[in-house]
Amino acid sequence: MAGTLQDTIYAIATPVGEGGIGILRLSGEKAVEVADRIVRLRSGRTLASARSHHLYHADALDAAAEPEGEAASAHLPPRPIDEVLAVVMRAPRSYTAEDVVEIHCHGGPYVLQALCESLRRGGARLAEPGEFTKRAFLNGRLDLAQAEAVLDTIQAKTAGSLRLAQEQLRGILSQEVNRLRDHLVQLLARVEAGIDFTEDDITFIQPQELTNRLREAGAAIGRLADTGREGRIVREGVPVAIVGRPNVGKSSLLNALLQTDRAIVTPIPGTTRDVLEEVLNIRGLPARILDTAGVRQTEDPVEQEGVRRSRAAMEQAELLLILVDGSVLLNEEDRALLALHPDKKRLLVINKSDLPGLVPDEALPVWAKASSSGIGKVVRISALTGAGLDNLRDAIRTSVLRDDFESGDSAVVTRLRHQTSLEKAREALTHAADSSERMLSGEFVAMDVRAGLDALGEITGAVTTEDILERIFRDFCIGK
Ligand SMILES: Nc1nc2c(ncn2[C@@H]2O[C@H](COP(=O)(O)OP(=O)(O)OP(=O)(O)O)[C@@H](O)[C@H]2O)c(=O)[nH]1
Numbered sequence: 001m002a003g004t005l006q007d008t009i010y011a012i013a014t015p016v017g018e019g020g021i022g023i024l025r026l027s028g029e030k031a032v033e034v035a036d037r038i039v040r041l042r043s044g045r046t047l048a049s050a051r052s053h054h055l056y057h058a059d060a061l062d063a064a065a066e067p068e069g070e071a072a073s074a075h076l077p078p079r080p081i082d083e084v085l086a087v088v089m090r091a092p093r094s095y096t097a098e099d100v101v102e103i104h105c106h107g108g109p110y111v112l113q114a115l116c117e118s119l120r121r122g123g124a125r126l127a128e129p130g131e132f133t134k135r136a137f138l139n140g141r142l143d144l145a146q147a148e149a150v151l152d153t154i155q156a157k158t159a160g161s162l163r164l165a166q167e168q169l170r171g172i173l174s175q176e177v178n179r180l181r182d183h184l185v186q187l188l189a190r191v192e193a194g195i196d197f198t199e200d201d202i203t204f205i206q207p208q209e210l211t212n213r214l215r216e217a218g219a220a221i222g223r224l225a226d227t228g229r230e231g232r233i234v235r236e237g238v239p240v241a242i243v244g245r246p247n248v249g250k251s252s253l254l255n256a257l258l259q260t261d262r263a264i265v266t267p268i269p270g271t272t273r274d275v276l277e278e279v280l281n282i283r284g285l286p287a288r289i290l291d292t293a294g295v296r297q298t299e300d301p302v303e304q305e306g307v308r309r310s311r312a313a314m315e316q317a318e319l320l321l322i323l324v325d326g327s328v329l330l331n332e333e334d335r336a337l338l339a340l341h342p343d344k345k346r347l348l349v350i351n352k353s354d355l356p357g358l359v360p361d362e363a364l365p366v367w368a369k370a371s372s373s374g375i376g377k378v379v380r381i382s383a384l385t386g387a388g389l390d391n392l393r394d395a396i397r398t399s400v401l402r403d404d405f406e407s408g409d410s411a412v413v414t415r416l417r418h419q420t421s422l423e424k425a426r427e428a429l430t431h432a433a434d435s436s437e438r439m440l441s442g443e444f445v446a447m448d449v450r451a452g453l454d455a456l457g458e459i460t461g462a463v464t465t466e467d468i469l470e471r472i473f474r475d476f477c478i479g480k
Pocket residue numbers: 244245246247248249250251252253264265266267268269270271272273292293294295351352353354355381382383384385
């Protein structure tokens with residue numbers, strides 16, 4: 001059963017396993033009271049009298065279950081569990097804006113478990129996933145986009161994804177969304193004033209001007225929504241599939257990019273059967289590189305399944321690295337692969353440049369055009385010697401991200417949830433503008449502007465439902 005805001009909650013805030021330090025966190029009205037039952041400061045003071053935001057040397061004791069019978073009369077002093085540091089952070093100057101206590105003990109799973117058990121007996125309950133952050137949101141410390149940025153910060157894998165998460169945590173996205181909302185609120189006020197005063201023949205805004213304003217507002221929302229494609233790539237990573245006929249060196253390329261011996265490489269065509277996936281940081285771009293089975297006609301049922309998986313990986317990928325062997329002539333299988341997925345981003349990668357090549361460097365652009373339609377870029381590499389891999393990394397990055405993507409400091413959308421809400425808002429405004437253009441009643445225009453406002457409000461949590469909160473916080477771990 002879901003707990004309430006009145007409960008005092010606890011959880012282990014550090015990762016499970018052995019570590020130098022383990023941290024337990026308590027939050028809620030009774031956080032200090034509960035912690036006081038098990039924490040004895042070395043100075044002899046009680047935790048309740050401790051100064052806020054100061055760290056104290058203490059012992060954590062075993063808050064034994066209510067003594068019964070003989071044990072009760074024995075009055076055994078409580079057993080210390082561990083030597084700890086404890087800090088009280090009084091509301092509202094804490095992560096959750098409630099009273100918070102942190103107990104820093106030794107990072108052993110048993111020590112932490114024993115302290116958890118003590119806190120439970122002391123009257124606190126185990127927090128739900130993300131409940132500390134959810135409380136920070138419900139108590140107005142963070143808005144919803146900022147709460148999501150906490151998770152993105154924890155999960156960031158590259159400098160770029162961390163930077164975007166930190167910007168969102170500082171409120172850059174929320175400010176932009178609020179600016180767009182304020183603008184809509186002003187427009188709505190003028191539309192509504194027009195509805196109320198139609199009798200009096202006062203015009204608050206000319207229909208033509210209103211239409212223009214609504215279109216401009218929709219376009220501004222659209223520009224923010226459009227940062228979502230790249231923003232999500234930086235946050236989530238981009239799937240890149242290495243494809244080609246057997247033996248061209250796909251697995252060798254995966255290994256070369258990873259600089260480890262991850263995939264089996266042999267001179268026998270048809271070596272790779274399964275799709276292998278590895279996450280790599282390519283010039284700050286998190287990429288999920290998929291090594292696939294060589295695509296060819298085959299009677300071998302195992303290899304057939306491999307080829308089927310290769311095709312599925314191609315579907316899933318955002319960028320295809322179409323690999324060919326530069327030391328032999330292109331064959332029908334290469335040509336068939338070059339013709340696939342013309343709508344996707346594709347790079348033609350000519351491997352084995354350490355062997356005598358059949359295509360001189362000057363001819364590469366011409367050759368690319370002749371051998372396939374729509375492939376703009378050709379990169380020549382040797383997976384064996386590593387030659388050309390830097391060029392390939394550059395080409396991978398520039399084919400999915402604009403050059404100046406990370407240099408700007410304007411708001412960027414990194415989550416599908418935000419992108420969807422922005423698109424909903426853009427659509428509502430297009431609708432509103434169309435109604436205004438057709439001189440429909442102000443009521444219709446106002447209704448759509450309100451829908452746009454609601455959609456924007458979902459991003460920051462100004463408008464929210466239990467369902468939205470449920471979906472956001474279930475991705476968090478317990479203790480965050
Ligand atoms: N000379 C040279 N040989 C290479 C290069 N890259 C790969 N090879 C060789 O080509 C052969 C096939 O390499 P793989 O990486 O297994 O090729 P693949 O495309 O993964 O093959 P399948 O898994 O069978 O589809 C191996 O003998 C590699 O050593 C290269 O750049 N230069």
